[in-house]
Structures are given as structure tokens and as C-alpha cells.
Amino acid sequence: MQQYIDRYGAERIWAATVVVVFGGLALLAALFPQQVYVEFIWEYFWGPVVADANNWNCVAWAGGEVQSCDVAGPDAGPTASPGYTFTSYAGYIPTLLLLLTGFIFAIERLDIERYRAGFWGLFPFMLFGGALRTVEDANVAVHEATGDAALSLPWQALIISPFIYVVVALIALVSLVIAVWLERNEYVSGYEYPLAGIGTGLLVLSLAILASWASTGGYGFFPGLAVTVLVVSTVITGAVWWTIVQFAPQLNEGTGYMGIPIIWAHAVDGTANVIGLDWATAFGLPSNLVPKHPVNAAIQRYTGQLLPESITSVIGDVWPFLLLKVAAAVFIIWVFNEEVFEESPRFTIMLMLTVVAVGLGPGTRDMLRATFGV
Template sequence: MSTVSRRIETALPDTGTREWWLLYLFAPIVLVGLAILAFPTLVYDQFIWQYLWGPVVADAAGQPATHEGIQAVRGYNAVNTVTYLAAVVYGLPGLRAYLDSLDVSFDARLAYGFAPIIVAGGAMRALEDVGLLGDYAVWFITPSIYFVVTAVTVLALGIGALARDRNIGSIPSTVGVVGGVWAIGAVGWAFWHGLSTSAPLRLWVPVATAGIALSVTAFYYWGTGFVDVAHLRHPLFLLAVFGQLWDATQNIIGVTFLGYSPKLVVTNLVYQATGFSGSTFVLKLFVTGGIVWYLADAKAEMNHTWWWLMTFFIGAIGLPMGVRGSLRMMLGV
């Protein structure tokens, strides 16, 4: 070990302490802030604005946005896709530490308690697409919406821990109630808006997308009975498969019948390369199946908390996109 690395290790707080976690979570923010001060044009204008914040502003405005002569366009790009994924991966240890401090039980009840909040996030994104959120729209566009959903989840977890400690509730039920109220309100608003306008309301879209995803998930459940791999029928896997296939189904219906194109960079590249409207469905089916198989086979060897977070994350990145896409197409956006 070099002298420099020894000095750095000595200066850092002990791993796992409150000070260490504060350093872990806030150090990237401080470093980015210092980089902006030192190289504002390079770091902010040509990176953060052009690829991260600019697309958010452009999305809220519904047209390209310009800052210091640099134009940003709405939607995903390769840079923000990789950046968001890296931020999520980096934040997982902090999330685990917070959950551990609340003595949260990582089980299926907690996953299903989280699901309504994820649905609410997807529905709010659809409401923003429709233009119903006014000046608050910027908070429900990527990546702002992730901070909003995370803040609501963290608050609900804290309230749930207090309820559990006072024997008046549990963490999964509290999180589920908070998310359920939010999801019902957001989805209900979307339906009310559709019914109150003169534009055709495609009620068949969410019925078809959710129905097909549920049917394929049921087929997956039936098919795993013929495979000698433990845990393939775990509730977390059912949620993961359903979430990913709902997103895949809304893609194939949108592209095949309604003239849409996939929004995500990777799926759109696959679609453009193949010209096959079902390319996203096939891609997600094989990728999700492979990941689920691996995690099911590795469950006994992996740390349970990490296994739970990784498995839940698979469904959490598919479910809101399925909800958003279905509601957008239902409303004709």
C-alpha cells in the first residue's frame, strides 16, 4: 500500500459509521459542485446542461431548450442513461444502510408495499406528458421524479417504522397505504381527464397491456414448475417479470398499432436495427428470464439484502414505464 493510500485510509471515518455514510452520500455532490466552480463551461454547460438537466427543461417546455448557445433536446440519450444507472447503483449501499437502521424485513410484503409507489411514479410521469402538472411538471421528469419518489418512499418508511414500534401498524402496510392513495389519485386523475375531454379514450390499451403482461407472467409461473431451479416462483420474481413484461407489452402495442416508437435508447436502437415491432418484447423476455434464472440459482449464496434489492430493482425499472406508456397511449399523447 502506498503512502498516499495509507494517509487517505487513516483520514476516512470507520466504515459503517454515520460519518462514513454521510461522506459516502454527499462526497459526489461536493465533488460535482467543485468541478462546476472550476470548469463551469465543460462540466455544467457541455455535460450537465446538454445531457442531464437540459433534456429535463426541454421535456417540460415541449421543445428544445438553449443555454449559453448549447441546445438540449428532450428524452433519453446515451449519457444520461448511463449516468442515471450509475447513480442508482452508487446509491444502493446508502439505501441498504437506511433500511438496516430501520430494521426493515426484506421480504415479499415489503416489495408489494413498494409497488403502489412505483405505479404512482409512472402515473405522475404520464400526467406530466399530458400537461396537467403546470409549473410542477419539472419535478416529474427524469431525473427529478426519482428524487421525488425516493423522498416519498423514505418518508413512508420512517412513518412505518414509528407505527411498527408503537404497535399500530407495520412498514409494508404503511408504505402500501401511502403509495396506494397516491397511485389511485394519479391514475384516477388520468382517467378523469380522459373522460372529460373530447379526444377518444382508448380504455382498451391499459386493459390489453396489463392483461397480456399478467398472462405471460402466469405462463412463466406455470412453466417454472417443470424446471428444477429453486426460488423461480418467489413473489419477487413474479413482480419483476410482470413489471418488465408490462413495459415490453406497452412497447409492442404502441409500435404495432398506434405509431409510437420505443423511448429508451437501447430498445429504440434494437427496434431501428431490426425493424421488428416486437423486438423490445423479445429482448426484455430473454434478458429478464436470464437475470431471474441467475438470481434464483444464486439466492442461497448471495447476501439476502443485496439479493432482495437487486431482484426488486428489476421490477421497479419496468413497472413504472409500463404504467406511463399505457396511460399515455390511453389518452392519445
């Protein structure tokens, strides 16, 4: 493999891989539309987005007309539901790694040296991504309440998972280019400051739009839920970090203080799931949230099956998901040791940002959609 990289260049090989994979998939879809497009691409990738955009629990292919399963007949073809499946994960994860590699090449062109500063500068974009995703939830709520909305398909899909990850990443990349330009022209002392400022500004703008739309289409405002999620996840993060520092300091030798937001991101995701899926009604919401990921759905199902109802009625059945998320965050911190940073600091920082994004993105979305009643 190295000989091909030396001969053609890593960027050209990456570009050729993108063309072959997605061009080949498009060709197969054209040659075998039913098997490849309908029964694979639509059923596992585009169908869930359509269902999510229309707030349907299930969408049916219905000969290409695409209808809610409640309306479509029993022979309407493949169906899809909002959220992810193990099949979609199998497609999204390689795609995410391919996208990540492309962004690393783009960052190489910027010739950035202080990568750890970039981690902190990009952190607000992780919160922005979750808030922007909740804006789409509010858009759906407005449409249901008024019959009209600002966004519709296909543009609406840009802020629905997983496409929103690409959108936020592109916005972050453009912001990074602007921030580096400001630093190199001596307008700022460090590129991380304007970068964090842009991300924070986008976060505030998203929250303002969310609040405005939720006031029209939402079913209430429940700030106590958000406060509880943030306080509990912060306490958990502090306890875990103190334990690492006191008893296993070698775990965070590579990440340093960057390990804190990694733990916090996944603690937020775990806590938001526990509260949203088990205890949302205790905060005044009309019903508990429904899991949209196969992992937390499986945990909720099996915990409910293994433990008697007398116990789950008291402690709920989603709490193992929080334990799993925190344990995974600690494991990730351990994996990113000093040797990994020394060998490939650029790629390591990008992976860490991805780890934060896949925790804080859905966690923030779950917390905000419950808080604003959308």
C-alpha cells in the same frame, strides 16, 4: 477497503463519496461552465428534462436563453432531446446505485427483519411511479391546450425521469417509516399492510388527477389499449412462469413468488412499447408513440432495416424489445438465487425493487399516456 470501512464506518464513507462526487462536479461546473455545465450537464442531463417539460422534440442552449430548436438558429450551441442517451445512462446508473446504497443504510436504521414482506408492501409504489410520471404528461397537455398548467419548471422536473425515481423513493421511505411505526405500536399486525395501502392510495390519487387533467388537454380516452397491454403481459407472465416451474424450477428457488412481479413488470414494459410504437393507431390514437430510450429506438431501427417492409408491416418492428425484456427478467430471477438472499437479504430485496421499478415505471407510463391520450 475493508480496513477503511472498519475504521470510519460504511455510512461515513458513503456520505463522503456523495460530497466528493457531487461537490466536485459542482466545482468543475463553476470553473469550466462551458465544458462541464453546458456541454455535459445541460446537454445530457438537464436539457432533456427541459425539452420533455415543454413537449419539444429538441431544445437548444441558445446562449442560456434555452429555445426550441425550431426557433433557435443553427449556431445555438448544444441541443438535447427528451429521453435518455447512452451518456446519460452512464451517469444515472452509478447515481442510482449510490442512492440505493443510501436507502439501504436508512432501512438498516429501521431494523426491519421481514424483508420479503416489504417487497410486496412496496410493489404498489412501482405502479404509482408510472402513474405520477404520466401526470406530468397530462400537465404538458393542459398547458398546450389552455396556455396554463399547474406545474412549471423547476418543480415540474420532480415528476420527470430520472428525478421522479428519487421523489417516489423518498415518498416510499417515509411511508415505510410510518408503516413500521404502526406495526411496532401494535396498530397493525404487519407493516406491509399499511405500506401497501399508502402506495395504493397514492396510485388512485394519481390516476384521478391524470383523468381530470387528460379530460382538458388530452385527445381522447382509449381504455382498450390498457386492457390489451395488461392482458397480453399477464398471459406472457403466466406462460413464462409455468415454463420455469415445469422445466427449470431451480431458476426461482431464491426469488420464489417474487419472480412473478419481476417478469410481469418487464412484460408490461415490453408489451406497452410494442403496442404503443407499432399499433397505437389501431386503437384509435392519431399516431404511434415515439421511442424515448436508446435501446428500444435501436431495436426499432435495426429490425426495420433487417426485415423487409412486407414483414414489418404485418408484425411490426419493436417485438424484439419484448423478447429482450422477458429474457432479461428471467435472467435476473436466475441471478437472485438462494445464496444471494442469504448473504445480503436487505440489499437483494432493494435490487429486486429497483429491477421492478425500472420495468414497471416506464411501462406503466407508456401504457397510461397512450390510454389517456396525453
